Amino acid sequence: MDERGNMIKENIYSVKTKIVEACKRSGRNPEEVTLISVSKTKPLEMLKEAYAAGSRDFGENKVQELCDKIPEMPEDIRWHMIGHLQTNKIKYIIGKTALIHSVDTLHLAEAIEKEAAKRKLVADILIEVNVAGEDSKLGTSDIEANKELIRSISAFPHLHLCGLMTIAPYTDDAETNRPYFRSLRELLYSEDMRRYFPDKPVLSMGMSGDYEIAVEEGATHVRVGTGIFGERNYSI
Numbered sequence: 001m002d003e004r005g006n007m008i009k010e011n012i013y014s015v016k017t018k019i020v021e022a023c024k025r026s027g028r029n030p031e032e033v034t035l036i037s038v039s040k041t042k043p044l045e046m047l048k049e050a051y052a053a054g055s056r057d058f059g060e061n062k063v064q065e066l067c068d069k070i071p072e073m074p075e076d077i078r079w080h081m082i083g084h085l086q087t088n089k090i091k092y093i094i095g096k097t098a099l100i101h102s103v104d105t106l107h108l109a110e111a112i113e114k115e116a117a118k119r120k121l122v123a124d125i126l127i128e129v130n131v132a133g134e135d136s137k138l139g140t141s142d143i144e145a146n147k148e149l150i151r152s153i154s155a156f157p158h159l160h161l162c163g164l165m166t167i168a169p170y171t172d173d174a175e176t177n178r179p180y181f182r183s184l185r186e187l188l189y190s191e192d193m194r195r196y197f198p199d200k201p202v203l204s205m206g207m208s209g210d211y212e213i214a215v216e217e218g219a220t221h222v223r224v225g226t227g228i229f230g231e232r233n234y235s236i
């Protein structure tokens, strides 16, 4: 394997080791945590290196890129849609993704419901919560609005509400995101909401800069891009 292949393999190993350590610190079982390799903007050869290193969960944030990559990669991969989803593009990914992390409005949920019903399938989804109320992020930070969204979505027959997702603020000090991760877990496990989620709910939280804190706070899925594939270059 070339040097870069080794780099990706070593990065995955290092991230997994840190996940195991975070689990130990918080009395969790590492098997509860799935590492999603966020491969957006990265070429197929790098995804294949991550696959060779054992990665089976990949995250992408653009429909076109996802559709281009899926047929080029092995079939046992679970694809995660983690970016903003436009209603007119649902038809291209429905049935192809293991989990849609970014359902932020009732309008989008209705559109996925419609498309899933058409294909006679049930789509696994997460509701994206804007924990810190940042303008740049999807979803709302309003707790009542999120509860209303949870209730409404759970009634759709072709949507399976698996849990919640958030993107915490970008920070140099991951510890400052701990309260945000905690608030997402608290929303999911709150007395009036817990019944809307499955036995083993998904908490998709934590990225390269803060996944260890997220795991300590209960993340079941961490989404790591830079920490596995290196910096992204958007100019090419």
Ligand SMILES: *Cc1c(COP(=O)(O)O)cnc(C)c1O
Binding pocket: 038, 040, 061, 082, 083, 167, 207, 208, 209, 223, 224, 225, 226, 227
């Ligand atoms: C890009 C992206 C990530 C990965 O970010 P890194 O900081 O590179 O680990 C995780 N989640 C979402 C929703 C993203 O768009």
